[in-house]
Amino acid sequence: MSTHSYLKVGIAGAGLMGRLLAWRLSGAGHTVSLFEAGNLENPVGACQTAAGMISPLSELFHCPLPIYQLGMQSLQHWPQWVDQLQQQTALPVDYRQSGSILIAHPQDRNELLQFQQELNAKLGSENSAQLQWLDNLALQNLEPELERFDQGLFLASEADIDNRKLLPALLRALKQNRVQLYENTAAECHPGKVASARGSESFDLVIDTRGLGARTQIQGLRGVRGEVMVVETPEIRLNRPVRLLHPRYQLYAVPRANNRTVIGATEIESDDLSPISLRSTMELSSALYSIHPAFAEARVIETRVNCRPATMDNLPVVETGPGLIRVNGLFRHGYLLAPALVQKAESEIVKQTQTLATAQVT
Ligand SMILES: Cc1cc2nc3c(=O)[nH]c(=O)nc-3n(C[C@H](O)[C@H](O)[C@H](O)COP(=O)(O)OP(=O)(O)OC[C@H]3O[C@@H](n4cnc5c(N)ncnc54)[C@H](O)[C@@H]3O)c2cc1C
CATH class of the missing domain: 3.30.9.10 (D-Amino Acid Oxidase, subunit A, domain 2)
Structure with a gap:
């Protein structure tokens, strides 16, 4: 276990959620390792296939209110996050809020x-x-x-983002933030542990963002x-x-x-x-x-x-417990929901950081 108030975090799955979380957490000072079953330059997850629409109102026609509410929260964050990312990496991320x-x-x-x-x-x-x-x-x-x-x-109010530009920009930012990247490395997630062909590695916190790769762990996925x-x-x-x-x-x-x-x-x-x-x-x-x-x-x-x-009800899940957070079930709303879900995960991480810091003092 690390001896400072920053965490050693292991993330499995370098799709949309994994990349965004790794970027935000490494930017906040945590030490992050990211395990990806596929290739990092040519992502194989749903993130690479998506159209990148951020459309809370259009989606509300078919979806329950929480999707709209989380989507509206995300719309608050995307412009600032994209600006930050573009400034850090000097790569364009085509984000457009033209309705x-x-x-x-x-x-x-x-x-x-x-x-x-x-x-x-x-x-x-x-x-x-x-x-x-x-x-x-x-x-x-x-x-x-x-x-x-x-x-x-x-x-x-609706927006869209070019995922084929966002994902490489996030990858460059992860390298700049010295995130430890392991590609072609399928991983299993346990509280405080990531198991892969590299062996079993210990972390203060493990985050499971493997999309469909987490099917055996999340019932009904x-x-x-x-x-x-x-x-x-x-x-x-x-x-x-x-x-x-x-x-x-x-x-x-x-x-x-x-x-x-x-x-x-x-x-x-x-x-x-x-x-x-x-x-x-x-x-x-x-x-x-x-x-x-x-x-x-x-x-x-x-x-x-x-x-x-x-998931069975098509709503996202953010499951939290000591040493393990799972974020999944983004369905057709990954770009719509990601910033709001990252924020949910971040508040849990703040709690876990405080718990660890208290445990180290006592
Ligand atoms: C056709 C299509 C159109 C879409 N259009 C939109 C849209 O317009 N707007 C929108 O908001 N959303 C859209 N989506 C949905 C969006 O793409 C997903 O919700 C989003 O990509 C989910 O993100 P994720 O990070 O959870 O999963 P993914 O993006 O699928 O990433 C999961 C990652 O985990 C990796 N992985 C799997 N197993 C393991 C393992 N054992 N160890 C390590 N890594 C592993 C995978 O290789 C992958 O890289 C669309 C999806 C599709 C398919």
Whole structure:
């Protein structure tokens, strides 16, 4: 056990949560070791597949209130954390808070009304200021490419982050903070101990952020398959994430640098990691084409498949006990929830640090 008020922390899983926690804790002076089963430069976790939307209001339609509340907390932290990270690493992390737009084809107009009613029911009057109806003109002012839609909804507070820029920036910051990094090292987590091919190592605190890798330790944890495509075309320029509401499938299109757009995502109750199906490719492509026909000439740059780590009620878990914290079940909300969950874990760590310091004095 360390003899100062800083902890020796072992973290297993260098996905989104593992990297963020390792960065924050090493930045606060703790000595951190990070164990990752895969490769650090090319992450294999859900973090690498995600579209990076930070959209508490859009998600509230399908999710319970705590997801929205944690998401709103996260929105407070992301800008400051991204600034800090960019300054430390001199790497750009494309964080954008330009809101998002929901549209529906004229025959599916009810989808927009239903969305509004659902949010009204869940948020009450607080809702009205956050949700703005757009007529064709207002829609075109925000997104000229959406000229063929006669109305939409604007969720001004929503944001998105380019995960393919965030994850390498976090890795560089971890190296700068002298975090001990072990890649290709699958680990098991126990209170105060991490077991891996390196042997069993002792820590003041172990944090389990292994996503689906923690399935045997967290009852009911399951994978939910998600497929996305990345397309490229100079013909279309969206300025923010756009969601197409449709009775059978939901599509989002998230614009990225270099004329690229991430489109997604399927949600299939399965932990199958095999390549994207033809059916999903067709559904995603045709929904995108229905937003703007010029997408027909877009080039398919990449398809991505991964499984979201989800609990039975699709809510995140932060399990705390002496010497071990587990953060998991981020489901389709990793980027939405991560800062709020990091903060929950940090307050537990403050408690454990105080307990250790008291034990050392007495
Ligand atoms: C298609 C898709 C789209 C998504 N879009 C969004 C979005 O727009 N917005 C949003 O907020 N969220 C989105 N998500 C969800 C988000 O990606 C996840 O919630 C998030 O990545 C979970 O983070 P995590 O750190 O818990 O797990 P992961 O990111 O999966 O990381 C877990 C890490 O642990 C490692 N690991 C596993 N087992 C071990 C072991 N035994 N020892 C050591 N390491 C181990 C893995 O290799 C991995 O690197 C999306 C997910 C998918 C699949």
